[in-house]
């Protein structure tokens with residue numbers, strides 16, 4: 001079998017484009033992946049094109065060898081978007097291999113380690129605030145609206161959700177990933193008060209048994225994360241999640257509070273996780289199959305196991321992303337819970353040929369070959385950026 005062509009697609013998403021890759025072969029099998037962070041869509045597509053030179057004409061099934069080759073030829077541009085582009089190709093190669101053998105990807109690496117995986121409802125309130133026009137829903141105007149939105153988690157059988165900081169107003173607004181807004185890497189009194197009020201309302205609405213996570217991304221420096229984590233202790237969070245590339249700062253935050261700390265999604269390379277593990281800086285380890293690739297995310301999960309830590313896969317994109325993530329979960333021993341976005345772009349279902357099976361916040365691991373779904377390329381073109 002030989003690779004004949006590699007193609008990428010960027011589809012309009014809720015907050016950034018959804019990125020897909022197709023690898024075609026001379027035996028009629030096409031491997032698909034969902035990969036990368038769409039804010040760098042043009043760059044990622046260019047990187048995949050450059051890396052294709054090392055894959056086209058080769059037998060796609062030696063996935064690990066191709067992965068190593070792509071790493072070595074791009075060594076001078078290690079990490080970041082390069083890493084995500086390698087993931088785009090590597091993931092599609094796994095899909096080909098699974099389809100060629102007639103097995104799901106997790107079977108190829110010794111799975112399944114589980115037949116089901118619990119997921120949490122992510123971006124609870126956040127998309128309803130930040131993307132109501134694309135969703136065709138009503139904006140959030142009051143804490144009563146917040147109560148109404150958050151009550152959906154239990155109503156649909158989920159026992160955990162994740163939210164982001166929201167500011168009251170008409171309509172409500174949210175912190176935008178640390179890139180813009182008045183906070184400028186500072187936890188202002190206004191932001192702290194908004195977070196405390198939001199968690200107070202949410203905890204009161206859902207009761208003591210619902211898991212609540214808060215993701216504050218890279219909004220603040222360590223001092224802000226420390227003050228926030230301490231202020232939120234009364235609400236018994238499942239975790240507070242943030243991103244900080246300095247592991248000692250993460251450890252400072254963890255040492256300062258009883259609120260469990262989750263981090264890691266931006267580290268990409270297993271090497272970049274090492275200091276987090278050695279410093280015991282996190283309670284829960286974020287990995288991202290779409291950003292890291294399957295081989296590296298499994299390596300990080302296995303490292304986490306050595307350090308007695310569970311992973312929580314990052315997964316906020318299209319359905320193929322969920323299938324890829326579930327194959328990771330079904331191939332490792334240490335998953336606390338996985339991310340899932342029940343609310344997404346209205347045409348998300350059209351982009352795939354199979355939907356993930358999710359009931360009461362639990363995904364049944366697909367037994368279909370490869371990742372478990374094909375992409376609908378007509379729909380990818382219809383909703384292209």
Ligand SMILES: [Mg+2]
Nearest residue numbers: 215217241265
């Ligand atoms: Mg996060």
